[in-house]
Amino acid sequence: MCSPAIIEQVKKRISRRNALAGLGAAGATAASGCLPGAKAKNKGWGSKPEEQVSFSRVVDLSHTLHPEFPAWFEAGVEVTTRGKRTFVPPAIVEVKPVFEWEPDKVNLNQVTYWEHVGTHMDAPAHFSEGSTVDEIPVEDLVLPLVVVDIKARAAKDPLALLNIEDLRAWEDEHGPIPDRACVAMNSGWDKHVGSPRYKSLDEEGKHRQPAFHIDAIEYLMEARKVVAIAVDTFSFDNQHSPGSDVHYRWLGDERWGLENVNNLDEVPAKGATIVVGQPSIKGGSGGPNRTMALV
Amino acid sequence: MCSPAIIEQVKKRISRRNALAGLGAAGATAASGCLPGAKAKNKGWGSKPEEQVSFSRVVDLSHTLHPEFPAWFEAGVEVTTRGKRTFVPPAIVEVKPVFEWEPDKVNLNQVTYWEHVGTHMDAPAHFSEGSTVDEIPVEDLVLPLVVVDIKARAAKDPLALLNIEDLRAWEDEHGPIPDRACVAMNSGWDKHVGSPRYKSLDEEGKHRQPAFHIDAIEYLMEARKVVAIAVDTFSFDNQHSPGSDVHYRWLGDERWGLENVNNLDEVPAKGATIVVGQPSIKGGSGGPNRTMALV
Numbered sequence: 026m027c028s029p030a031i032i033e034q035v036k037k038r039i040s041r042r043n044a045l046a047g048l049g050a051a052g053a054t055a056a057s058g059c060l061p062g063a064k065a066k067n068k069g070w071g072s073k074p075e076e077q078v079s080f081s082r083v084v085d086l087s088h089t090l091h092p093e094f095p096a097w098f099e100a101g102v103e104v105t106t107r108g109k110r111t112f113v114p115p116a117i118v119e120v121k122p123v124f125e126w127e128p129d130k131v132n133l134n135q136v137t138y139w140e141h142v143g144t145h146m147d148a149p150a151h152f153s154e155g156s157t158v159d160e161i162p163v164e165d166l167v168l169p170l171v172v173v174d175i176k177a178r179a180a181k182d183p184l185a186l187l188n189i190e191d192l193r194a195w196e197d198e199h200g201p202i203p204d205r206a207c208v209a210m211n212s213g214w215d216k217h218v219g220s221p222r223y224k225s226l227d228e229e230g231k232h233r234q235p236a237f238h239i240d241a242i243e244y245l246m247e248a249r250k251v252v253a254i255a256v257d258t259f260s261f262d263n264q265h266s267p268g269s270d271v272h273y274r275w276l277g278d279e280r281w282g283l284e285n286v287n288n289l290d291e292v293p294a295k296g297a298t299i300v301v302g303q304p305s306i307k308g309g310s311g312g313p314n315r316t317m318a319l320v
Numbered sequence: 321m322c323s324p325a326i327i328e329q330v331k332k333r334i335s336r337r338n339a340l341a342g343l344g345a346a347g348a349t350a351a352s353g354c355l356p357g358a359k360a361k362n363k364g365w366g367s368k369p370e371e372q373v374s375f376s377r378v379v380d381l382s383h384t385l386h387p388e389f390p391a392w393f394e395a396g397v398e399v400t401t402r403g404k405r406t407f408v409p410p411a412i413v414e415v416k417p418v419f420e421w422e423p424d425k426v427n428l429n430q431v432t433y434w435e436h437v438g439t440h441m442d443a444p445a446h447f448s449e450g451s452t453v454d455e456i457p458v459e460d461l462v463l464p465l466v467v468v469d470i471k472a473r474a475a476k477d478p479l480a481l482l483n484i485e486d487l488r489a490w491e492d493e494h495g496p497i498p499d500r501a502c503v504a505m506n507s508g509w510d511k512h513v514g515s516p517r518y519k520s521l522d523e524e525g526k527h528r529q530p531a532f533h534i535d536a537i538e539y540l541m542e543a544r545k546v547v548a549i550a551v552d553t554f555s556f557d558n559q560h561s562p563g564s565d566v567h568y569r570w571l572g573d574e575r576w577g578l579e580n581v582n583n584l585d586e587v588p589a590k591g592a593t594i595v596v597g598q599p600s601i602k603g604g605s606g607g608p609n610r611t612m613a614l615v
Contacts, residue, residue: 078614079374085458091602106424114430120603123434129401132445132605135409137432139418143599150427163380163612302597302610304438307386308415310427315597315609317458319373 078167078298080319086299087316088218088287090143092116095223097141097232097259117142118313140312144285146303147261151310152269152276158309161281165252168207170299170318171195172289175235179212183225183233184263187212189240199295202249207299209255210237211289218285234258239270246278255283255299255316283316292318373462373593375614381594382611383513383582385438387411390518392436392527392554412437413608435607439580441598442556446605447564447571453604456576460547463502465594465613466490467584470530474507478520478528479558482507484535494590497544502594504550505532506584513580529553534565541573550578550594550611578611587613 088094094117098104101115118138124131141147149155173195179185187210196202212235217223225233235258245251254261254275261271261282275282283301302315383389389412393399396410413433419426436442444450468490474480482505491497507530512518520528530553540546549556549570556566556577570577578596597610 077374077376079372081372083459083462085600087600089454089600089602106419106426109424111418118601120601123406124401126445126449129404131401131447134435134603134605135432136435136601136604136607137430140429140431143601150421152426154421159384164378166610166612167378167614300595300597300612302595302599302612304597304599304608304610305380305382305384306413306415306431306438306608307384308429309431310429312431313599313601315461315599317461317595317597319462 078319080298082320084288084291084297084318084320085315086286086288086292086318087144087314088215088285090118090138090313092118092120094118094143094285095218095259096139098139114139138313140310141284143313144283144287144316145313146301146311147272147276147282147284148309148311149276149279149281152272153279155276155279156281157307158303158312159305159307161303165205165281166301166303168205168252168299168301169203170292170297171199171202171206171208172211172292172294172297173208174211174294176211176213179214179235183222183235184265185212185235186238186263186265187235187241188238189244192241192244195294202245202251203295204250206249206251207253207255207283207301208245208251209283209286209289209299210235210257212257213290215257215285215287215289218287231264234260234263236263236265237261237271239266239274242271242274246275246280251280253281253283253299253301255286257286257289259284281311283314286316288318292320296320373614375593377615379583379586379592379613379615380610381581381583381587381613382439382609383510383580385413385433385608387413387415389413389438389580390513390554391434393434409434433608435605436579438608439578439582439611440608441596441606442567442571442577442579443604443606444571444574444576447567448574450571450574451576452602453598453607454600454602456598460500461596461598463500463547463594463596464498465587465592466494466497466501466503467506467587467589467592468503469506469589471506471508474509474530478517478530479560480507480530481533481558481560482530482536483533484539487536487539490589497540497546499545501544501546502548502550502578502596503540503546504578504581504584504594505530505552507552508585510552510580510582510584513582526559529555529558531558531560532556532566534561534569537566537569541570541575546575548576548578548594548596550581552581552584554579576606578609581611583613587615591615 096117098113100117104111121135123135124133148158150157173191175187262269298319300317391412393408395412399406416430418430419428443453445452468486470482557564593614595612
């Protein structure tokens with residue numbers, strides 16, 4: 026069921042979408058029903074690839090996760106969300122030895138983390154009542170990879186957005202974004218992990234990172250058949266969408282995404298296959314994974 | 321440096337290996353140096369595949385991990401190892417909500433586990449001073465998959481072992497085990513998850529599961545170039561190797577393995593490619609992952 030507020034929101038989006046040049050007939054396949062937050066799992070993106078896929082090289086698209094890896098939330102501080110005060114753990118991941126080689130002759134750790142750290146998935150359930158990580162069909166974890174390069178603009182503006190013009194420029198060069206793709210933003214931000222530039226804090230102490238423009242998201246949803254997005258920063262949204270529009274719109278439509286991906290410079294703009302090794306933990310809203318590209 | 325005890329152990333192994341029929345010249349490439357527990361990381365298994373690999377189907381080789389998933393250790397009990405008493409957590413994985421859709425409009429969990437639960441990797445570091453999960457080259461996570469079926473014997477004997485004859489029978493049918501392979505034991509045990517048969521406790525309360533015979537391990541190490549092993553049970557060892565011989569021998573030689581793999585019936589004996597989506601957590605001795613087969 027849609028609340029009046031959500032219906033109004035969808036109407037506004039349809040109106041805005043129709044105003045976007047170039048969507049044409051595809052834009053007219055208006056969002057039917059009530060998407061944001063709706064319980065409509067496994068919409069069928071995941072039909073298995075019909076064509077043969079080939080590769081001869083593996084590229085690691087994950088960073089190594091450790092306690093000092095930068096995160097959207099500040100480790101060790103208290104956050105207030107909708108009136109609730111929550112203490113963020115002092116380390117974003119804790120690897121605590123239970124048994125050690127000396128004297129146990131076995132190593133085994135207890136691992137603890139908040140889910141959205143390191144190179145990780147945002148499942149639909151992170152910003153909706155949709156699928157958790159264990160409910161995503163395995164076929165959907167192996168997808169054609171599209172890499173959109175906005176490094177030049179991001180180098181000048183830490184709040185640069187991947188916008189609809191970037192997608193069109195990509196398509197002018199490479200043809201339409203393939204069905205079932207994962208569309209990745211390469212802003213060059215993976216190189217800044219470990220330096221203050223990763224968070225690029227402004228004068229108010231708010232972090233600045235490149236992100237997706239909501240119009241680009243609408244385009245991918247309405248005019249193309251895209252399963253996932255990926256960013257080399259720690260969020261799909263930045264200060265240009267302070268209400269987390271991209272998260273609510275994309276994840277609320279049973280799609281998912283990846284944050285903090287690495288090494289996008291090492292894969293071609295088109296033609297690679299992304300493999301998302303997402304541990305299937307029951308009820309997970311996302312979490313650290315091993316993402317690779319097969320080239 | 322090798323301790324005299326370890327040198328003695330290696331000598332015994334060489335002697336025993338030479339007694340194994342059929343190893344021939346390969347067996348004579350004796351284990352030089354001091355392997356078990358030695359610090360000799362990244363021995364170079366991981367040269368990238370030179371040939372083109374193709375696939376058109378993805379098979380999920382992971383189980384979904386949840387608090388009741390069966391584990392080698394008993395959740396909630398106290399264990400004593402080398403005189404040290406340790407309390408096993410009451411759940412093998414804990415997924416504790418930090419934020420919830422109602423009222424937070426965001427879902428985010430804190431996840432805690434002991435590393436060796438669910439479908440997971442044993443990195444060399446689990447039973448040696450070797451590589452942790454983050455030190456394994458990404459190329460080594462994508463390997464030719466060899467599936468050895470011992471279901472008929474395992475159905476009659478829960479302590480059945482994958483032995484050297486099983487490997488020879490596989491090779492008689494399919495040719496030599498390919499270089500850089502992952503050799504998986506299909507005992508049919510994945511079907512028993514959720515039933516008491518998974519642990520098949522004996523009269524003394526000790527669990528019984530199929531596993532690898534140490535001779536098969538020696539064969540794979542000395543006569544073939546194998547990177548990883550996999551089992552559909554929760555251990556490479558069973559009551560036939562109570563000193564964890566397979567773990568110490570295999571992991572101590574900078575090789576690694578997978579436990580609790582799923583769905584091996586859905587992949588061919590030869591020709592599939594295994595992809596191990598192992599989260600790269602610094603210092604990890606193993607841990608839950610998403611393992612798939614590309615067929």
